[in-house]
Amino acid sequence: MIEFLLHNDRVQLQDINPNTTVLQYLREHRQLTGTKEGCASGDCGACTVVIAQLDEQNQLCYQSINACITLISALDGKQLISVEDLQQQQQLHSAQQAMVDCDGSQCGFCTPGFVMSLFALQKNCSSYDKHKVQQALAGNLCRCTGYRAIDRAAAQALNDKVVDHFDPLVSSTSKELREIKSSAADGSHAALNYQQQLSHIPKDVASLAQLLIDYPQATLIAGGTDLAVEITQRAAQFSHLISVQQVSQLQEYRITDRHIEIGAALSLHQCQQLLAPYFSDFSELLERFASLQIRNQGTLGGNIANASPIGDAPPALIALDATLVLRLGADSREVAVADFFLDYRKTALQPSEFIEKILIPLPVQALDSQWALKIYKVTKRFDDDISAICAANFVRLNNRGEVVAIRLAYGGMAAVAKRASNTEASLLGQIWSHANIEKAVTCLSKDFQPLSDFRASSDYRLLVAENLLRKLYIETQHMSAGSSQPAPSQSIQTRISDYV
Numbered sequence: 001m002i003e004f005l006l007h008n009d010r011v012q013l014q015d016i017n018p019n020t021t022v023l024q025y026l027r028e029h030r031q032l033t034g035t036k037e038g039c040a041s042g043d044c045g046a047c048t049v050v051i052a053q054l055d056e057q058n059q060l061c062y063q064s065i066n067a068c069i070t071l072i073s074a075l076d077g078k079q080l081i082s083v084e085d086l087q088q089q090q091q092l093h094s095a096q097q098a099m100v101d102c103d104g105s106q107c108g109f110c111t112p113g114f115v116m117s118l119f120a121l122q123k124n125c126s127s128y129d130k131h132k133v134q135q136a137l138a139g140n141l142c143r144c145t146g147y148r149a150i151d152r153a154a155a156q157a158l159n160d161k162v163v164d165h166f167d168p169l170v171s172s173t174s175k176e177l178r179e180i181k182s183s184a185a186d187g188s189h190a191a192l193n194y195q196q197q198l199s200h201i202p203k204d205v206a207s208l209a210q211l212l213i214d215y216p217q218a219t220l221i222a223g224g225t226d227l228a229v230e231i232t233q234r235a236a237q238f239s240h241l242i243s244v245q246q247v248s249q250l251q252e253y254r255i256t257d258r259h260i261e262i263g264a265a266l267s268l269h270q271c272q273q274l275l276a277p278y279f280s281d282f283s284e285l286l287e288r289f290a291s292l293q294i295r296n297q298g299t300l301g302g303n304i305a306n307a308s309p310i311g312d313a314p315p316a317l318i319a320l321d322a323t324l325v326l327r328l329g330a331d332s333r334e335v336a337v338a339d340f341f342l343d344y345r346k347t348a349l350q351p352s353e354f355i356e357k358i359l360i361p362l363p364v365q366a367l368d369s370q371w372a373l374k375i376y377k378v379t380k381r382f383d384d385d386i387s388a389i390c391a392a393n394f395v396r397l398n399n400r401g402e403v404v405a406i407r408l409a410y411g412g413m414a415a416v417a418k419r420a421s422n423t424e425a426s427l428l429g430q431i432w433s434h435a436n437i438e439k440a441v442t443c444l445s446k447d448f449q450p451l452s453d454f455r456a457s458s459d460y461r462l463l464v465a466e467n468l469l470r471k472l473y474i475e476t477q478h479m480s481a482g483s484s485q486p487a488p489s490q491s492i493q494t495r496i497s498d499y500v
């Protein structure tokens with residue numbers, strides 16, 4: 001059984017198909033049709049709803065998600081807020097009123113989604129901040145109104161923010177969610193069971209490991225932003241799902257003197273915030289990962305295990321020489337991310353094994369060398385788009401300007417994310433110079449024979465990869481001129497490239 005709050009009502013569900021999305025639940029099971037279905041694949045934001053949940057400090061936090069690709073099990077222990085809950089006694093919520101006042105809506109199909117994203121933004125942002133507004137709304141598409149009016153509405157919603165009917169209920173909602181959590185915290189795991197379609201929702205990592213051994217054919221689900229698309233776009237039905245969403249150990253992180261240790265189920269949005277002080281380019285890459293709704297729901301572990309050749313995190317993790325902790329029952333082993341991808345969508349995971357943690361080494365700071373991490377994501381549009389190519393580069397030079405370590409990892413260039421080993425070899429031990437980079441550029445065609453597809457042609461991919469290597473040199477050439485050691489956090493910052 002799962003238990004959650006729908007608006008302020010406590011709901012218990014057991015006998016429901018675990019393949020049901022939150023959107024289907026709202027519209028078909030509860031006749032709450034204010035939330036719209038546009039694309040049913042996480043691309044348009046028409047289905048945006050807000051989830052309130054307790055964070056690690058037991059504070060209530062609000063996040064926008066796409067109801068169309070979130071499965072019902074993800075609601076366990078949380079509050080689901082849909083657009084129907086915003087208006088109170090014929091009085092529009094300030095997020096809704098702002099859209100009316102600023103002419104932010106025409107046909108109105110996208111409007112409930114925009115309003116819910118604005119509502120979540122109001123809860124997370126104290127005053128108007130253009131960047132945060134863009135981040136919050138980049139996953140909401142409008143075909144009629146034009147975004148200027150919606151941006152004005154966002155400014156009004158943030159600047160004229162008033163106490164709403166959710167604010168006085170924060171402590172009682174938190175109390176209810178704590179009660180739901182403690183009533184479920186007896187070591188057991190919640191389950192949905194409907195006509196032989198089953199979903200297990202374990203609460204701790206040992207139960208998760210055991211369930212995966214007991215049911216090796218089951219499908220492990222994290223945020224579901226990849227898996228749920230299989231249901232909505234390819235009519236898949238998973239007969240047995242095991243969810244990691246309630247396993248709190250998998251959502252923890254730790255900074256040691258050597259590593260950043262990230263639980264596999266930490267959301268991409270949290271990863272983005274966590275990594276910002278250490279690897280600004282990686283954090284910026286995650287800021288351009290899909291939309292905020294997807295980043296709130298999708299996880300780092302899911303992005304790795306999914307093994308897409310155009311997944312964004314793998315090249316960055318390979319460039320940083322990150323390692324995965326894989327768990328099978330009570331046993332753990334470590335595998336370098338670079339060795340995890342065996343072939344197209346094939347990984348080193350054994351049956352019943354899962355990713356428990358990601359270990360990102362913190363680069364050693366040394367007086368006799370300096371390093372840079374540069375990540376370039378090339379897409380057809382800036383926000384909410386999947387890479388045609390992603391190049392993640394780590395380079396360390398000694399005081400003489402010689403390359404003492406180099407990892408050039410590419411996504412979109414082969415069946416898996418992988419290093420350009422010939423290109424790296426041609427640079428290792430050499431002076432970081434224009435002439436040597438031009439020699440290295442010629443090696444890229446030995447490393448990669450990329451495919452042509454609807455995102456990019458093979459020739460384009462190779463040309464862009466060559467130009468990204470030149471760009472890396474241009475942005476780091478001052479290091480070989482013996483400049484002073486950069487601070488680890490801001491080491492030679494630039495924006496990750498927009499377009500090449």
Ligand SMILES: Cc1cc2nc3c(=O)[nH]c(=O)nc-3n(C[C@H](O)[C@H](O)[C@H](O)COP(=O)(O)OP(=O)(O)OC[C@H]3O[C@@H](n4cnc5c(N)ncnc54)[C@H](O)[C@@H]3O)c2cc1C
Nearest residue numbers: 042222223224225226227290299301302303305311312355
């Ligand atoms: C609209 C849209 C835009 C997107 N944009 C991007 C983008 O810009 N860049 C990008 O890289 N991706 C993008 N994606 C893909 C997707 O969001 C990411 O791959 C995401 O990180 C998947 O994480 P998840 O937790 O949702 O995975 P899920 O869908 O839950 O799982 C994905 C796969 O990983 C497995 N898995 C999950 N967690 C673990 C674990 N701990 N151990 C072992 N196996 C595990 C699952 O069994 C499944 O096979 C996009 C998807 C959508 C729908």
Ligand code: FES
Nearest residue numbers: 038039040045068
């Ligand atoms: S319906 Fe388009 S994102 Fe959900």
Ligand code: FES
Nearest residue numbers: 106107142143144
């Ligand atoms: S108002 Fe018509 S799609 Fe936005």
